[in-house]
Amino acid sequence: MSADEAALAAAEAAYVESRGVVGGEADGDDRAVEAALRPTSLAEVIGQERVREQLSLVLEAARARERAPDHVLLSGPPGLGKTTLAMIIAAEMSTPLRLTSGPAITHAGDLAAILSGMNDGDVLFVDEIHRMSRPAEEMLYMAMEDFRVDVVIGKGPGATAIPLEIPPFTLVGATTRAGLLPGPLRDRFGFTAHLEFYEVGELDQIVRRSAGLLGVDLTDEGAAEIASRSRGTPRIANRLLRRVRDFAQVRADGVVTLGVAHQALDLYEVDESGLDRLDRAVLDVLCRRFAGGPVGVSTLAVAVGEERETVEEVAEPFLVRCGFLARTPRGRVATPAAWQHLGLTAPANAPFGSPPAVSAGEPGLFDTDE
Numbered sequence: 001m002s003a004d005e006a007a008l009a010a011a012e013a014a015y016v017e018s019r020g021v022v023g024g025e026a027d028g029d030d031r032a033v034e035a036a037l038r039p040t041s042l043a044e045v046i047g048q049e050r051v052r053e054q055l056s057l058v059l060e061a062a063r064a065r066e067r068a069p070d071h072v073l074l075s076g077p078p079g080l081g082k083t084t085l086a087m088i089i090a091a092e093m094s095t096p097l098r099l100t101s102g103p104a105i106t107h108a109g110d111l112a113a114i115l116s117g118m119n120d121g122d123v124l125f126v127d128e129i130h131r132m133s134r135p136a137e138e139m140l141y142m143a144m145e146d147f148r149v150d151v152v153i154g155k156g157p158g159a160t161a162i163p164l165e166i167p168p169f170t171l172v173g174a175t176t177r178a179g180l181l182p183g184p185l186r187d188r189f190g191f192t193a194h195l196e197f198y199e200v201g202e203l204d205q206i207v208r209r210s211a212g213l214l215g216v217d218l219t220d221e222g223a224a225e226i227a228s229r230s231r232g233t234p235r236i237a238n239r240l241l242r243r244v245r246d247f248a249q250v251r252a253d254g255v256v257t258l259g260v261a262h263q264a265l266d267l268y269e270v271d272e273s274g275l276d277r278l279d280r281a282v283l284d285v286l287c288r289r290f291a292g293g294p295v296g297v298s299t300l301a302v303a304v305g306e307e308r309e310t311v312e313e314v315a316e317p318f319l320v321r322c323g324f325l326a327r328t329p330r331g332r333v334a335t336p337a338a339w340q341h342l343g344l345t346a347p348a349n350a351p352f353g354s355p356p357a358v359s360a361g362e363p364g365l366f367d368t369d370e
């Protein structure tokens with residue numbers, strides 16, 4: 001194995017270890033189970049119909065031309081299937097998938113090592129691509145467009161750039177914040193898709209499929225209950241299914257009925273709208289401590305003891321989508337539905353804000369914050 005291949009293998013192993021992205025026993029630990037539940041072809045993917053159709057066209061055309069498909073950018077909140085789609089793109093092109101993530105590429109040299117270890121037609125998946133370092137990002141522009149990078153040797157006036165040819169490859173970038181990508185990088189993706197939260201009916205199908213693979217006995221009502229509390233997110237649907245299965249095994253006769261699902265999800269503090277502890281904490285702080293807002297997202301994050309990114313990328317998109325939170329030029333505002341959901345009465349002067357100015361999952365137009 002060459003040094004470049006070793007660098008690529010090490011980057012990949014770190015990513016796989018952190019995310020549990022390959023195979024695994026359907027009954028092993030949670031990460032292995034998640035990997036085992038991933039659809040492996042576009043035909044198996046449930047929901048995201050438009051993205052599926054568009055992507056299938058891109059891949060079919062590339063296959064017909066016997067060329068690597070255009071670079072693909074997938075954006076959307078966590079757990080909606082970006083990694084799954086990247087794996088499917090490689091599988092549908094019958095080519096290996098190389099995996100890494102933005103935070104792992106701290107220097108341009110890291111990227112050069114990864115790129116030079118690739119073979120013709122490989123698919124390179126870069127998760128959290130918005131978190132890559134600026135010099136690496138600039139190197140990526142050239143690699144994406146010209147399949148070439150300049151490796152700089154030395155420093156200062158004596159530095160020399162050595163051009164390095166890279167075999168044609170397809171970059172699949174995933175991001176929860178497409179708006180944070182610099183324009184020149186975004187423009188180099190030939191196909192971009194924003195993944196939307198799933199409808200309850202689609203999650204219902206996902207829960208049934210996963211139950212079949214895991215050998216979980218569940219009724220129609222049990223599946224529907226899990227689906228309706230899954231925050232529009234397949235990863236959460238699968239996770240709740242596993243927790244409800246535990247409950248059914250230990251506290252019932254093993255069958256996931258409506259009653260079992262209900263009791264288990266109450267125990268795990270997932271409410272009827274699918275809000276979890278963090279979602280409710282954000283709404284609670286917004287209403288009780290800040291009288292419904294407007295309040296900046298950083299302040300909200302400090303108040304709930306979380307990172308700003310977690311509030312902004314995980315809790316907020318779903319709260320906006322449910323109509324509980326609105327983004328306004330002056331900050332985040334609780335809607336009447338939020339007050340009602342918490343069983344509180346809004347003060348007469350509560351600012352309700354207008355409907356969200358930007359779609360859920362997209363970065364705010366008004367992220368200036370406090």
Ligand SMILES: Nc1ncnc2c1ncn2[C@@H]1O[C@H](COP(=O)(O)OP(=O)(O)OP(=O)(O)O)[C@@H](O)[C@H]1O
Pocket residue numbers: 034035037038039044045046047048077078079080081082083084085127174176206234235238
């Ligand atoms: N369309 C789908 N149909 C069935 N299962 C799905 C679908 N999308 C995702 N899943 C399941 O949800 C889980 C999470 O998906 P995945 O890891 O691809 O999400 P992600 O968007 O990459 O998340 P993150 O942003 O956190 O990396 C997978 O285990 C997969 O089984």
